[in-house]
Amino acid sequence: MTTRNTKVMNRFDVTSRLIAKLKREEAVIGGIGNTNFDLWAAGHRPQNFYMLGSMGLAFPIALGVALAQPERRVFALEGDGSLLMQLGALSTIAALKPKNLIMIVMDNGIYQITGAQPTPAAGVADLVAIASGSGLTNSAWAADEEDFERLVDEAMAADGPSLIALRIDDKPGVGTTRRDPVQIRERFMHGLGVREPL
Amino acid sequence: MAIAEQQTSSQATQAPGGRSWHGIVLETLKRNEISLIPYVPDRVLTPLIKNLHADPFFTTFATAREEEAVGIVSGAWMGGRRGAVLMQTSGFATLANTLASLAVPYQIPLIMFVSERGTLGEFNYGQSLVCRTMRPVLDSLALEHHTITRFDELEFIADRSIKQAVTTQAPVALILSPLLTGGKVFDK
Numbered sequence: 001m002t003t004r005n006t007k008v009m010n011r012f013d014v015t016s017r018l019i020a021k022l023k024r025e026e027a028v029i030g031g032i033g034n035t036n037f038d039l040w041a042a043g044h045r046p047q048n049f050y051m052l053g054s055m056g057l058a059f060p061i062a063l064g065v066a067l068a069q070p071e072r073r074v075f076a077l078e079g080d081g082s083l084l085m086q087l088g089a090l091s092t093i094a095a096l097k098p099k100n101l102i103m104i105v106m107d108n109g110i111y112q113i114t115g116a117q118p119t120p121a122a123g124v125a126d127l128v129a130i131a132s133g134s135g136l137t138n139s140a141w142a143a144d145e146e147d148f149e150r151l152v153d154e155a156m157a158a159d160g161p162s163l164i165a166l167r168i169d170d171k172p173g174v175g176t177t178r179r180d181p182v183q184i185r186e187r188f189m190h191g192l193g194v195r196e197p198l
Numbered sequence: 199m200a201i202a203e204q205q206t207s208s209q210a211t212q213a214p215g216g217r218s219w220h221g222i223v224l225e226t227l228k229r230n231e232i233s234l235i236p237y238v239p240d241r242v243l244t245p246l247i248k249n250l251h252a253d254p255f256f257t258t259f260a261t262a263r264e265e266e267a268v269g270i271v272s273g274a275w276m277g278g279r280r281g282a283v284l285m286q287t288s289g290f291a292t293l294a295n296t297l298a299s300l301a302v303p304y305q306i307p308l309i310m311f312v313s314e315r316g317t318l319g320e321f322n323y324g325q326s327l328v329c330r331t332m333r334p335v336l337d338s339l340a341l342e343h344h345t346i347t348r349f350d351e352l353e354f355i356a357d358r359s360i361k362q363a364v365t366t367q368a369p370v371a372l373i374l375s376p377l378l379t380g381g382k383v384f385d386k
Contacts, residue, residue: 053299088262
């Protein structure tokens with residue numbers, strides 16, 4: 001399946017659909033900007049982590065969580081521009097084969113938050129083909145919202161890492177994450193059962 | 199001074215008590231329950247990397263970039279598992295944004311071992327230039343860092359610095375000087 005016959009979806013809508021499926025305290029890492037703004041807007045959970053910088057590191061951070069807690073499913077939400085900054089991470093994940101890591105790529109072909117400039121990949125590169133070529137064989141485009149939900153269900157039952165890419169529109173994020181990095185990190189650690197609150 | 203330098207320099211090839219610098223680093227990591235070791239390789243680090251791979255206590259693997267490795271150990275720390283990143287001077291130079299936007303503001307005890315290129319016999323001009331950016335970057339973020347030159351100080355500095363990083367939730371860079379490791383010279 002290529003990007004050409006996939007429906008253009010909305011980031012907040014598909015993020016909300018994902019969160020509604022999470023019943024087992026799954027961890028969710030939200031990439032920089034709109035990706036974590038919509039994660040925040042979908043309703044804060046103690047197992048959510050929001051990046052306020054370090055563009056491109058949503059998948060590596062999620063990989064670290066997945067390696068630390070192999071019994072917990074870990075989701076990472078990343079934008080296409082962010083992923084382009086750290087394509088090598090796909091091979092690292094393919095090599096390590098974490099069974100509990102699910103990567104979701106929100107692809108609108110633009111740097112929406114900086115003024116909607118097209119990414120260098122827009123119209124020329126296929127992110128799912130890049131992921132497959134990086135060794136992540138369980139990578140797919142979601143055709144529409146129902147297909148996305150089906151792919152998430154499949155990924156949650158899979159025996160290896162999965163990557164799901166969606167074409168999304170050019171809308172900005174619905175909410176704005178509270179920019180309090182220490183509290184974000186501390187509450188995430190509480191959510192993962194690593195620490196108790198004071 | 200010249201004599202003192204000669205003596206410390208000779209330590210690089212002669213480990214007291216049969217111990218090697220990389221053996222001390224490995225044991226110190228293990229004692230501090232640091233088990234996740236992503237790295238971008240360096241010639242000088244090769245014996246350490248090889249022995250880490252051979253020891254099942256550690257999960258040791260290469261990453262494509264140093265930033266990626268920092269992201270991985272940051273996530274692992276939040277998930278309750280300790281890690282450390284191995285890199286070369288030039289790799290450290292790619293990290294300013296990640297340190298300033300992830301490790302420092304989120305108060306993550308990021309433990310970095312940096313094999314120092316660019317000084318004490320460097321043969322590549324670019325390496326000597328990028329080396330000069332390392333300590334100013336560390337100082338500009340007020341990050342704890344130590345340059346380890348001697349065998350007899352290695353265990354103390356590494357062990358105490360790791361414990362301090364964890365308890366104060368702050369990153370630390372441990373710079374492994376050619377005086378300790380022997381460094382990389384032109385004919386290698």
